[in-house]
Amino acid sequence: MAARRVRWAAAVLAAVALVALFAAPSASPTEPKYPRRIPVRLWHMWTAEWAVVVERICQRFNESQDTYEVIPLSVPALGADSKFLLAAVGGDPPDVMAQWNPVIPTWAENRLLTPLDELMTPEERERFEREAYPVVKKLGYYKGRLYGITTGMNAFALYYLPAHFRDAGLEPEIPPTLEELVAVGDRLKRVDAAGHLSRIGYLPTHGLGGMFGISPVFGGGFYDWKTGTVTIDTPENLRTLRFLVEQRRKLGFDEVVRFESGLNTQSFAGGWPFIGGAYSATQDGQWRVEQIRKYAPRLQYRTAPLPPPREGGVPLAGASNGNFLIIPRASRNPKGAFEFVKFWTGVARPERAAEFYTWGGWLPISPAVVNAPIYQEYLRKNPQFKTFVDLIASPHLEVYPPVPYQVFLMDQITRVEDLAVRGTLTPEQALQRLKVALEQERARRRQMGYVE
Amino acid sequence: MSSEHVVGAAAAAGAGRRGGVGGTPFGMSRAQTLLVHAVLVLLCVPALLPMAWMVSTSLKADEQIYASQNQAAKGAAAAAPFSAESLVPQPVKWRNYPEAMTTVPFLTYLKNTLVLCLLTVVGVVLSSAIVAYGFARLAFRGRDVWFYVMISTMALPGQVTMIPVFALFRALGWYGTFLPLVVPAFFGAPFFIFLLTQFFKTLPGELAESARVDGAREWTIFTRVILPLAKPALATVALFQFIGTWNDFFGPLLYLNDPGKYTLAYGLQQFLSSYGGKWAQLMAAATVFTLPIILLFFFAQRTFIQGVATTGGK
Numbered sequence: 001m002a003a004r005r006v007r008w009a010a011a012v013l014a015a016v017a018l019v020a021l022f023a024a025p026s027a028s029p030t031e032p033k034y035p036r037r038i039p040v041r042l043w044h045m046w047t048a049e050w051a052v053v054v055e056r057i058c059q060r061f062n063e064s065q066d067t068y069e070v071i072p073l074s075v076p077a078l079g080a081d082s083k084f085l086l087a088a089v090g091g092d093p094p095d096v097m098a099q100w101n102p103v104i105p106t107w108a109e110n111r112l113l114t115p116l117d118e119l120m121t122p123e124e125r126e127r128f129e130r131e132a133y134p135v136v137k138k139l140g141y142y143k144g145r146l147y148g149i150t151t152g153m154n155a156f157a158l159y160y161l162p163a164h165f166r167d168a169g170l171e172p173e174i175p176p177t178l179e180e181l182v183a184v185g186d187r188l189k190r191v192d193a194a195g196h197l198s199r200i201g202y203l204p205t206h207g208l209g210g211m212f213g214i215s216p217v218f219g220g221g222f223y224d225w226k227t228g229t230v231t232i233d234t235p236e237n238l239r240t241l242r243f244l245v246e247q248r249r250k251l252g253f254d255e256v257v258r259f260e261s262g263l264n265t266q267s268f269a270g271g272w273p274f275i276g277g278a279y280s281a282t283q284d285g286q287w288r289v290e291q292i293r294k295y296a297p298r299l300q301y302r303t304a305p306l307p308p309p310r311e312g313g314v315p316l317a318g319a320s321n322g323n324f325l326i327i328p329r330a331s332r333n334p335k336g337a338f339e340f341v342k343f344w345t346g347v348a349r350p351e352r353a354a355e356f357y358t359w360g361g362w363l364p365i366s367p368a369v370v371n372a373p374i375y376q377e378y379l380r381k382n383p384q385f386k387t388f389v390d391l392i393a394s395p396h397l398e399v400y401p402p403v404p405y406q407v408f409l410m411d412q413i414t415r416v417e418d419l420a421v422r423g424t425l426t427p428e429q430a431l432q433r434l435k436v437a438l439e440q441e442r443a444r445r446r447q448m449g450y451v452e
Numbered sequence: 453m454s455s456e457h458v459v460g461a462a463a464a465a466g467a468g469r470r471g472g473v474g475g476t477p478f479g480m481s482r483a484q485t486l487l488v489h490a491v492l493v494l495l496c497v498p499a500l501l502p503m504a505w506m507v508s509t510s511l512k513a514d515e516q517i518y519a520s521q522n523q524a525a526k527g528a529a530a531a532a533p534f535s536a537e538s539l540v541p542q543p544v545k546w547r548n549y550p551e552a553m554t555t556v557p558f559l560t561y562l563k564n565t566l567v568l569c570l571l572t573v574v575g576v577v578l579s580s581a582i583v584a585y586g587f588a589r590l591a592f593r594g595r596d597v598w599f600y601v602m603i604s605t606m607a608l609p610g611q612v613t614m615i616p617v618f619a620l621f622r623a624l625g626w627y628g629t630f631l632p633l634v635v636p637a638f639f640g641a642p643f644f645i646f647l648l649t650q651f652f653k654t655l656p657g658e659l660a661e662s663a664r665v666d667g668a669r670e671w672t673i674f675t676r677v678i679l680p681l682a683k684p685a686l687a688t689v690a691l692f693q694f695i696g697t698w699n700d701f702f703g704p705l706l707y708l709n710d711p712g713k714y715t716l717a718y719g720l721q722q723f724l725s726s727y728g729g730k731w732a733q734l735m736a737a738a739t740v741f742t743l744p745i746i747l748l749f750f751f752a753q754r755t756f757i758q759g760v761a762t763t764g765g766k
Binding site: 045047048073074076078083089092271 | 555614615618619622627701702705706709711718721722725731
């Protein structure tokens with residue numbers, strides 16, 4: 001009898017819970033707010049506070065005219081490519097999408113994207129050519145056609161802690177040459193009683209702070225823009241890799257691995273090891289300025305470009321990437337989509353778009369945006385951001401080579417760099433292996449009928 | 453043999469395996485049993501540690517989560533990641549849960565997930581059972597060939613059929629709705645059909661024969677005789693399908709375009725992209741996401757294990 005009562009009570013409770021659950025209000029659907037207007041569907045990968053920024057920009061656009069309505073949809077970064085490709089092949093892609101730059105060569109090669117220069121007036125084309133930073137054009141163009149325009153660029157510079165410098169009896173400044181920075185790093189590093197690293201002074205990081213990202217300061221790089229070919233075993237690249245190997249060797253490869261494995265592996269936001277003082281100087285992107293402002297507002301830090309080596313060095317050099325707006329070839333409304341692209345990026349009115357760049361803490365498309373009063377005000381409030389604005393204007397920034405096998409190439413660069421710094425291969429062998437792997441991949445692609 | 457006999461025999465066999473009421477398994481003494489259990493519990497610890505870490509982190513304040521890293525950075529000795537000291541939240545921050553639940557529209561996602569789970573479970577159980585019964589108990593020309601064709605579809609990777617299936621659903625005007633995620637479930641799932649076919653084959657043919665002699669038609673035999681005996685196997689299929697739908701991320705990703713229709717797995721991924729640095733809230737969301745599955749296993753484990761054992765999956 002008691003068991004039956006319990007069962008009844010459980011059933012009633014479950015029913016109440018289900019009713020309450022189903023009565024819960026749904027999240028706001030992506031229904032048009034202006035049903036008479038032409039819808040422009042935007043897919044992007046921003047979430048949380050960034051998604052709010054995107055929604056504000058869309059709202060501004062919708063209020064600025066009465067022909068189109070941009071309807072944003074946040075798509076998780078994991079799987080966004082699959083969703084887009086399926087929708088594009090199925091004939092129902094978004095009208096405009098915000099994507100990382102690496103998709104541009106591959107998707108353009110596969111004829112999935114609309115050339116934006118087709119949608120531009122001659123005046124707009126001329127203005128874009130004249131005003132956009134060189135690196136924005138390097139990333140947006142593929143085989144002479146413009147396929148993407150940036151909503152925010154990324155640049156990488158040194159973040160350093162002046163307090164560590166002072167404690168070591170040093171001037172809290174980044175020295176003018178890479179060799180001097182390395183010497184300073186030696187004085188800043190700390191070891192514990194057991195002889196293990198407890199703080200790293202300066203050590204080049206992986207990825208865009210590694211071989212690909214640092215080679216430009218040595219005058220190297222992996223793409224010759226004049227000939228349109230990938231470059232691998234140049235003397236400059238070899239010098240870069242030797243430098244990276246030497247830095248790891250000095251600290252001890254195992255010792256560095258041991259040190260880094262004790263740090264937060266997910267270095268998002270407040271968990272960035274630099275904030276905790278694990279590094280005295282390290283290279284990272286401009287978004288850390290905003291994160292430090294939010295999560296460690298009392299942190300005393302500075303930023304500076306990576307200094308070039310004494311011989312053959314190139315100042316204000318490094319790597320860059322960014323977020324780009326692209327318009328799928330199967331877009332139902334490319335004209336409306338392009339109006340929105342111009343609105344957000346500042347191709348239409350840079351002084352108006354400057355505000356959007358400050359909302360997201362993004363590096364802009366052109367000096368016309370930087371010179372807008374609102375952006376200057378932003379720089380006054382965030383002085384460490386200026387380093388990145390100076391960098392993004394530099395003609396010495398390198399980007400992922402605009403080849404359709406870009407993903408393969410970048411993966412191989414990271415792989416051989418890893419083998420070299422571990423001591424498995426010499427720098428010469430590593431670059432040779434990279435060259436061979438690339439030739440094999442290109443041959444394989446030719447066999448499959450791809451044209452370079 | 454009646455259904456009571458079948459169930460009774462299974463229960464007796466189960467009781468025998470458990471060593472009977474008041475006895476110990478395999479004729480071991482109480483001390484030996486305790487020792488074996490202690491060893492088994494110890495072996496479980498590594499598997500349970502990530503779960504414990506998840507729950508513990510979900511109740512911690514940010515300062516405690518990042519304390520070990522900051523201590524390491526300062527050269528001080530940090531607590532080991534899985535030490536008892538590091539696993540105890542100090543203070544216990546229950547607020548992480550409501551914060552995680554309100555950051556994304558959790559109730560909406562839960563509602564959508566439950567709707568999908570319910571519909572797909574009903575669809576898969578019904579359709580797979582009907583098809584499996586046909587393969588197991590009905591004689592028709594080409595039965596074995598069709599069975600092997602059905603089995604061979606399991607070897608077909610989802611990526612191969614993804615584009616044509618997407619194009620089909622789009623042509624039907626189902627893109628952006630729950631239909632592509634629900635309707636296929638009503639057309640049977642090869643693995644479950646195979647599972648149930650194997651189970652139906654183990655049931656004595658005399659049961660159906662007796663019913664036939666009494667004038668029952670095939671549908672009556674299926675619904676009144678076979679299905680009641682197949683409860684453990686059907687429960688297993690339902691549980692597998694429930695978990696599959698609960699965890700499905702790519703289905704909703706590919707077919708849904710409205711945040712009001714998103715599911716928990718999709719929402720959790722969104723949460724991860726948005727608040728990757730907020731470990732406490734992320735782990736709170738993960739705990740809430742995992743909890744229903746754990747509860748389901750907890751309450752349905754006997755049926756589930758019985759089902760797996762009788763379908764030959766064990």
